[in-house]
Amino acid sequence: QVQLVESGGGLVQAGGSLRLSCAASGRTFSGYTVGWFRPPPGKEREFVAAISWSGGSTKHADSMKGRFTISRDNAKNTVYLQMNSLKPEDTAVYYCAATNYYLATDMNRFGSWGQGTQVTVSS
Secondary structure, three states, rough: OOOOEEEEEEEOOOOOOOOEEEEOOOOOOOOOOEEEOOOOOOOEEEEEEOOOOOOOOEEEHHOOOEEEEEEEEEOOOOEEEEEEOHHHHOEEEEEEEEEOOOOOOOOHHOEEOOOOOOEEEEE
């Protein structure tokens, strides 16, 4: 399985921006869909965004469309999540994950997970 390492989290004021990175190690992202997830307080991880291997297809959760954008640079073996207009309710640990299922959004279809990166948005 591919090993994933997230980075880029931190503390930001409401309205600010952050860019998260998800880097693969051990093997490349070749052929994998990569997704981002976050757990709302007291709930399981919810889908944020996913991107196909080629980067030509993406999906974003409805609540984040227009604010969050997923992208990837396969030459750098890295997937990004650009987060703009951040809100306090975006505060969470953000996880990236990889799957062989094309453009999956169900967390149960993702077999490789990173350790997560904390994003805190202050009001």
